[in-house]
Amino acid sequence: MMESTQGIEAGSPAAVLRMLMDGRPRTRAEIVAATGLARSTVRARLDLLVAAGLVTGNGTGESTGGRPAGRFGFNPGAHLVLAAEVGATHATVAVADLGCRLLAVEQVGLDVADGPAVILPLLVATWRELLSSVDPAEIAGVGIGLPGPVEHSTGRPNNPPIMPGWDGFDVPAAIEAEFDAPVLVDNEVNLMALGEHTASHPDVRHMIVVKAATGIGAGLISNGVLHRGAAGAAGDLGHIRVPQGGEVLCRCGNTECLEAVAGGPALAAKLRELGLPAHSTADVVHLVRSGNLEAGRVVRQAGRDIGEVLAGCVSMFNPSLVVIGGLLAEAGEMLLAGVRESIYRRSLPLATEDLRIVASGAGVTAGALGAAAMVVRHVLSPEVLDARLGAVAAGAAAAEVHGTFGG
Template identity: 50%
Template sequence: MTLSTDPHTSDLSHAGGLFQLLRDSRPRTRAELVRSTGLSRPTVAHRIEQLLGLGLIAPVDDAASTGGRPSSQFAFNPRARVVVAADFGASHARIAVTNLAGELLADHRAKRAISTGPEDAVDWMTTTALQLLEQTGRSIGEVVGIGIGLPGPVEFSTGRPINPPIMPGWDRFDLPGALKKTFSAPVLVDNDVNIMALGEQTAAWPDASDLIFVKVATGIGAGIISGGSLRRGSHGAAGDIGHVALSRAADIPCACGNRGCLEAVASGRAIARDLTNSGVPAATPSDVVRLAKDGDLQAIQAVRQAGRDLGEVLTTCVSLMNPALILIGGTMAQAAEHLVAGVREVVYARSIPLSTEHLMIAPSRAAGDAAILGAAQLAIDAALSPERISAALRS
C-alpha cells in the first residue's frame, strides 16, 4: 500500500525519504517542500535534482506567480518505470504490466492449472511478460519490480511456497531465483489472499488502515491490514481462518486432514458438495453462485448459512482486531447478497457495540481485479521504497 506521506514519519535524511512526500502526486514547489520538511533550501534543491535524474518526478505547470519569477512545481511521474504483476490461481493465471501508479497498461488472462508445476509457470510468465512489454512499448530494463500471488502458503522473506496443498512440485521452489534469469528487478511473492487485501485497500479503500479481506472460493482465507500494514505473521500463516474449528462442523472431515474446520462447511466446495448430496447438482462454487442467482431456495439457504458460519469465526476476529471493514471476495462473493447477509447477521448480533458501531461488512469493490492490483502494488512499494531509491542513486 502507499507509504506514509507525512513529513513527520518519513525519513528525510536522503532523497528516497523526500520522495515519499511526493508519491501522492500533488504538485509542490521547492518552497513548499522546504516549509513542510524543515530541510534547507539547498538540500531540497539537491534532492529534487537527484529525483529528476531518476525520472521519478517531473516538472509540472508553474504555480501562480506572486510577483517576480514563477516557482516551478514538481510531482510524481508514474510513467517513469513499469512493474510486472502476476496472479496465479488453481486453474487460471493473469499477468499485467502497470505503471508506478498501479494503472494497467496491458494484461493477459489464461486458463492454466497451477498443478502443471513451477517450471511451466515460469516459462509462461516470462514469455507473456516480454510480449506485454513489447505491446506497451516498454523495455525489460524499465521493469523495476515483479509482484506475484500464489494460491498457497508463502514464506514472504524468500518468496518460496511452503507445503502448498494444491501446488504439486512447488514446495520451496525458488521462484524469485528462476525469474532473475530473465529479469534483474526484485521479485516479491505472497499468498493470493494477502495480495487481494492489498489490492482492495489500494484500489477502493485508500484511507482504511484496519480491514480484513476474506476470500471465499474453493477454500477460505483472510488477508489482514492493521495499522496500515499487511500482517503476515511470523511465518506467513496469518489469516488462515478456513481451518479454525467450528462447533457445527465437529464431525465433518476437512481437506487439511482435521475435522470441524470452517472450510469444511462454508467454502464454495463444501456448499457444492452438500447441495449435490441433497439432490441439487452443483459441481463447483460457480455452480452454487449460478443456482443462488437463479433463485434456487436450497442454494440460497446454503449460502446464507455459510455466511453465518463465517460470521461466527469473524466475530472473534472483530473482538481481537477491531477492524473498520470486513470485505468479502472470491468466487462466492458473486452471491454476496446472501453470503454477506449471513455474515452481518452473526457479527452484528454477537460483537460488542463498540466494535461494530462503525464496522462496515461489504462485498469486495475491486472484485476480479483485486489480486492483480495487489501484486502490482507489492512490487511498486518495494521499488519506490527509500532504500531502493537511495541504492539507485548510488549505482
C-alpha cells in the same frame, strides 16, 4: 503509497518523492517550505529524481515575477511493474505503473497443482504478451501472490496444503532469470488485503479482507500495515474449526475446517446432492445469480459459517472494516447477509458498534493490485531508492572525475 514514513530521513530523495506521490505537483519553493530543507538540498534531490525519471519538472524553480514557477510531480510511468495473483484454478496477470494503475490485465485458467514448472512459464508468457500492448519502460519489479503460506523474506512457499511440488521452491530465482528485476512473493490473500487497502480503503487502519472461493483465507491490515505473522500464516481462516461442522474431512487432513464446509467445492457438492448441475464454484455463483432458491440457501449458510469464524476474529482483532471478496462473493448479498448475521450475533457490541462489513471494491483485480503495491513499496522505499540514487550519483561523479583527470 509506502507503508510507513518511519526510517525516511527528512532530507533524503525518498522523503521528497513521497511528498510528490500524492499527485499534486509543487514548486521548489513549496517543497522547501513543506520540508524545511535548504534550497540547495531540494534542488539536489530533485535533480536526482528527475534524472531517474521518477519526477518530471517543467521549469527551473521559483518565479521572479515574470513567468510562473516550474512545478515538479511524480511520474508513475517511469517504470512498469509485473503483477500476478495465482489462485487454485485461475490467475489474474497484470502490468501496472508505479502508481499501481493496471495498464493491462488478463485472466488465465490453470491448476496450481500442476506445479511451478508449469505455472511460472505460463505467467512469464502472459506477462510478455501484455508487455507488447503497453508503452515500453524498464521493469521495476515483479510481484506474485500464491494460494498458500509463503516465507515472504525468501519468496518460497512454506508447506502449502494445495500446492504439490511448490514447497520450498525458489520462485524469485526462476522469475528473476526471465526479467532481471527484483521478485517479491506473498500469500494471495495478503495481497488482496493490500490491494483493497491501497485502492479502496487507504484511510482504514484496521481491516480484515476475506477471500471466499475454492479455499477461504483472510488478509489483515493492522495499523495501516499488512500483518503477515511469524511464519507468514496469519489469516488462515480456512482451517479453523467450524462449530457444528460435522465430520467433514478437509484436504489438510483435519475435519470440520471452514474450507471443507463453506468453500466452493463443498457448496457445489451439496448442490449436486440436491440434483443441481454444480461442478465448480462458478457453477454455484451462476445458480444463485439465476435465482435458484436452493443455491441461495446453501450460500447464505456458507456466509453464516464464515461469519461464525470471523466473529472470533472481530472480537480479538477489533477491525473497523471487514471486506468479503473472492468468486463466492460474486453470488451477491446472499453470502454477505449470512456473514453479517453471524458476526453481529456472536461478537460483542463494542467490537461491532462501528464495524462495516462490505463487498470487495477492487473485485477480481484486488490481488494483482496488491502485488503491484507490494513491489512499488519495496522499490520506492528509502532503503532501496536512496541506495540506488546514491549509487547512481556516485557513479556519475566518478565518471566526471575520470573524464576530467583520467585522460
